[in-house]
Every structure is written in structure tokens, then in C-alpha cells.
Amino acid sequence: MAVTPIPELARRSKDASRELATASSSAKDAALLAAADLLVARTADILAANALDVAGAEAGGIAAGLVDRLRLTPERVASMASGLRQVAGLADPVGEVLDGWVRPNGLHISRVRVPLGVVAIIYESRPNVTSDAAGLCLKSGNAAFLRGSSTAIHSNLAIASVLREAVAKAGLPEDSVIVVDDTSREAAVEFMQQVGLIDCLIPRGGASLIASIKEHATVPFVIDGDGNCHVYVDRAADLDMAESIIVNAKTQRPSVCNAAESLVVHAKVAADLLGRLDVALADVELVGDGRARALVSRMGEATDEDFATEFLDLKLSVKVVDDLDAAISHVNRNSSGHSEAIVTNDVSAADRFLAEVDAAAVLLNASTRFVDGEEFGFGAEIGISTQKLHARGPMGLAQLTTAKYVVRGNGQTRG
């Protein structure tokens, strides 16, 4: 099968983005709802394409867990459709006036939220990302330029074909959604280098994808980063609260970036808290420094590398500190800048921790698990940025936009 050159696809995406940038909210919502309906109506076609991918993956000896991520069912297609309907119901971020003022010379200046243009997303095997990402891009007025994995290519192209048909029926350009059909590694690198055509590249995937972006991408990107998240239990903490927050942050869903990976505990309450956690975290492997190990016999030794590691598993590192300074300094040294929590009833300790810890989100008396787009009330999320530039923290529709200054005069010239 002949593939379409990446630069040609990128150019078509850019052209579509020009039209999308000024599309009305009602046109975009109509396209999203039409796409949701058509996805459901075409379930059989999508499942047939998906069966080819699943058969290929099984023949290729791909692990059962990955095949499961790849596999679509009527319920999974319905869930993609309901995701699009949900995005249609969110407020349109485009056109929001962020700021505005009048200069002494009479110039009216306003700063207005506008789409980025072409948002490129590179992702791993889940085919639902094709629909989810396209929906968020469309709502925010961006063209979705998508590159999925080769294992899911039939599914991704089938889903994109349905989305394109629905979007065109609703009167918007079908190139609002493009899935790259060249699944070679060379094409992935070329994809990351469409300078002047791609306005923002967002990876959805694991460490090797992120590393590849850092190595090869020449277009601007926003990275959904690691979460080596800490919970610091202060001497003035309510230990019932601390226990329940740590259990939640560590075990409610250990494989995600906002799960806690490390406990820092004030020496004054270490014995009491670690005694409770020995029981409450019976299923969790504990590794700690010498002082922590002296309090819990089953605890292994934590190396410096353990303290710097996002386990993404039922494993927790433990550090005992003598004061708030030591806690803040340990957290800042090891943090990946995602989400960091303190449990305390001491207002001044809380204020210092919240101010001095350098992360996308800092929390007082709450589980780190709350740091995501859904829990923040954004309605939908494309990832969680640990960058400081552009978007920091959960990325919803607003983070898929930029701003433009609009200056209105009546003939002013500069003196």
C-alpha cells in the first residue's frame, strides 16, 4: 500500500487548521456529535479493521496485556463516542479575552485566546486515543495530526475515516483529522520535524517515546512527564488523615503518574505512622533509610536511586527527617515536579511547604491522586505537563490554545 508523504499530510493539516481556527462553537459541536453518532453506526467496520490489528499482534507474539489494550469491543467504541459527546458539552476556550487595556495614545490592546493551529500527537497502541485526541483538538479549534503505533494502524485509519466523514458532513474540513499511514520509524522522526507546520507536538506514551521526542523533535513540544510524587507527614499531622491519604495516594491506582512513590515523615511521628503503615500497606513493598528501617523490620534499604525512582508499582520509599527544612530539601532534590503533598495542621509549615516546593501542583491534606484534568474539573485531559513553559499541570482544552494580541487604533504612528 502506497503511503502519503508526511510533509504533504502536514501541509493539509495546516490548511485545515486555518479554517478551523475561526469555526464557530456550534459548527465544532455539531461535528463532534456527528462523529459520535457515526462511530457507533460504523462499529462493525471499526471492529473488522481492529480484528486485523489484533490478529497481527497475536501472530507477532505481542504480550497479552498489550493485545488487550489494542482490542476494541462495541462497548469500547461506544465509550469513544460518549467521550466525543462529553467534549461537545464543554465550554469553547477559543475567543476568551484574557486581558485588555487602553494605552495613553488611544490604542486598544486585548489578549485573546486562539487555537495553536496543528496539534500533533504521537501515541502508543490504544486506538481510542485517535478519537479522544481528535475530539479535544477539534473543540479547541486545532487540526489533529496523529501518528499512532504500527500495531494499531488499521484501527486508527478506520476510526479517522469515520471522524473525517462526519466532520466533512458537518461542514468543517475533513483534514481536521489526519492519521499518518506511514508507520515506519523514519516516518515517526520525520513527523517530529515538520517545522513551520506543526505548532505543538504532544506524546502520549512511555519513557522510550519521550526519549525519542527529546532526541529527534525539532518542533515545539509539551511533555507529559514522570511523577515521582511525595507525601510529607509533618510533626503536626493528624495521623489518621495521614494514613488514609498515603494509602490512597499509593494504592488506589499505583500505575499512574499522580500516585505517591515516596513518604517523607517527621522523626517525631515516624514510629507511630510507620507502625500503622506496616499494617495498612501490607501489600506494598517498603524501602527506606536507616531510621525508617529501624522502625519497620520488613523494610528494605532504599538507595539514592530508589528515592529518585517512579516505581509505578506497589512499592514506597520512606525517608525520616528532623524538620521541615530537611523535608522540603529532600522533596526538591528528588521531585520530578509533578505533585507533592504535605499532611499537617500547622499553618506555617503548610504555607512554607506549598510555597517552597517546586512542582506543578502542591497539596495540603489531600491525596496526590487528585492532580488530573477530571478531578480539577477540566472535563477532559490530554495529559499532565511537568514542564514550566506553556502548560504546567493537567492539560485541558485551554492548554491546547495560545494567545494573540489584538491592537485597534485609528491611525496611530510611533513618535
Add this chain to the structure above:
Amino acid sequence: MAVTPIPELARRSKDASRELATASSSAKDAALLAAADLLVARTADILAANALDVAGAEAGGIAAGLVDRLRLTPERVASMASGLRQVAGLADPVGEVLDGWVRPNGLHISRVRVPLGVVAIIYESRPNVTSDAAGLCLKSGNAAFLRGSSTAIHSNLAIASVLREAVAKAGLPEDSVIVVDDTSREAAVEFMQQVGLIDCLIPRGGASLIASIKEHATVPFVIDGDGNCHVYVDRAADLDMAESIIVNAKTQRPSVCNAAESLVVHAKVAADLLGRLDVALADVELVGDGRARALVSRMGEATDEDFATEFLDLKLSVKVVDDLDAAISHVNRNSSGHSEAIVTNDVSAADRFLAEVDAAAVLLNASTRFVDGEEFGFGAEIGISTQKLHARGPMGLAQLTTAKYVVRGNGQTRG
């Protein structure tokens, strides 16, 4: 002379940034005012150091214009000091609450403006950048990590030494301002690669510096980009206004990025406007398409490359179009995304141009020369970004910050 390793300096800068991030406005302002006073008091020392640089540059056969940029005088030192006093008088951006809401589960979420951390600036020969950049960084709570050119190294180190002394006297860390003393090319590359220590890199310089950043930098950066700025004169323009805006945008200061480089004119008014400009822009070289040349005998031919070029000189390209669509499409194809203006009295043409042209700033009936931090009322500026991510347009103090989510609960865990 032994130089200090870049990673050691970057680490010291990072440590200073932790302390600066929570410094009060009054402490930062006191440091800025102390630095201004000490610069003036130490004028003789600074001029002595500068004399070494000037002598070296002259001995090295550097062009007179560049030597002039390098040369300091008592007036130039006084002007650096008054720049610092002006920055002290601006509002502190840190701590501004950008947003805040309460979730149904009782979590209070706010988004607060915080410093970036370490702002690295790499710049060319003007030594005043050392003081100007340090002042903006200090006011916004960032450590200034500075790398100037080898030709200005004595001046830059002398200025930094004064700033460090004043900042320390005011009770803030002296490493708030660090000038790299290793002026080798290898050190410049190493400077751009201090991942995890530099939070944002900003170049102040020409095309070769920008190219080097794009090639070598592995830390996040914001680029002050080219300005291939257009003025489009619509069929419904007031031609007196159009003439005065074009003359201002082209000639008031042709060497800067917000000067106009290209005129796009509607065919209906082309003869009248170009006849006026033939006279009003007598000192400006004109190049144009066939239709424009048919109207002005002295006009040369404009190639596609001319239409894509930022001349930074008394030269203007001219394109005649038949309608607004053609104008918008020509501008979007050739724009560098800086500042684009329309002159018209037609509201719907204005609205379409302002909405559909993709640039950091779009202007109606005003000169492109207004797009800078001073004219926008920011009080001071570190550059003008043509990126879409993070800062777009003039960068003042606010653009030297990021945001952090602060989440306050009372024991919430995720269900």
C-alpha cells in the same frame, strides 16, 4: 585565569533561585535600588574593566560599530542604573492568583504565579544586557544565569560583581546573578545543556545565535524571533492614514523586528497609494510583483525570497492583491508570526484580518512599531516571542514566570 565549571555555576544559580522564589517584593526592590546606587558609585571600576574589552576589540580589528556597542560611558552606566530603578517601581508578578475554584468534594484549587527558577540568558556584545537582564530576573524572583560574549567579558564580570555585592548587602543570595567566566564556544554549548538546572533559556542576539540555540540547546527556551511584518492596505482604507502608517512602520527604525518589511495593497487603491509612496518613501528601495512595478517605474522585481525576507533595512516589498482572501493568504504564507497590520475602515474586513491572520500581534489602523513591551505598557521587556508556546508577543515580567496549582483539602482521598 582559571574558569569555573558551568555545572557548578548552574547548581549555585539553582540554589539561589530557591531562596529568591519566596523573597518578598520589598527585599527584591531594595536589592534593585542598592544595585542601581552601587553601579553609579563604582562607575570608575566598570569603565576600567570596559577599557580592557574595548582595547581588545580594537586590537582584534572588530568593526567600529561593534566597538561602539561595547563601549561604556558614565552616561551608559547611569542609564543601566536608572533601568534597575524603573524595574524596582514595577508591580511584582509573583504571587498573583490567576484562577481559583472549589471542587464538589471541598478541595480548594488555585493557580498562582511563581518564578521560573533559573533564567539563563545568552547575549552578544552589549554589556548593559548584564544589568538589564539581571534586574528583570531579580524582580520576577528568578536567578539570572548569564553568558555574554567573550569581547565583553571584563565589563560583564565587573557589572555582575557590583550587582552581586549589592544583592548580598540587601540580604538576598549573591548567586542571584552569575556571569559565566568561561567564554569558550564549548562552554556556550555546555551552558545551553544544563538540563534540570536551567528552567528557561532566552537568547538576545542575531540569527547565528538563534541557530546555535536551535541546534544545541537541550533546556527549554523561548526565542525572540524574526519579524517579517506586513501592512495590508484594504480597498476601504483612508489613504492618508495608510501612507502615514507605512512610512512610520518602515522608516521610523528600520533595523528592528517590528518594522514593516512588506506592503500588501488592494488593486483598487494600488495606483493612488503607490503614487504617494513613490514620493513619501523616496529613500526606501522598493521591490514588487509585476502589477506593482507597472505603477512605479523605479521599483525592482521582488522574488519569492524577497517576500519571505526580513530586510531590517530601508527596503520594502510590495504585492498587489485582488481581494481580502488573497491578502490574508499572502500574509499567512510569508509571515514570521510577529506583527501584521491592516488599514481599513471596513469593519468586516478588519474583523476577518484580525481573526484569520496568525501572528503574535495583529493590528488595525496602527503602525506595527507599537508591538513591544514599552509601548504595550509592560514597563520593561526581555524580548518579543514569536513562539506559540509559553510567551507569545512582548515579554515583560509576567512572561518570566510560570504557574503552580495549590490544592488545599481537609483529608480528601480519591474514590
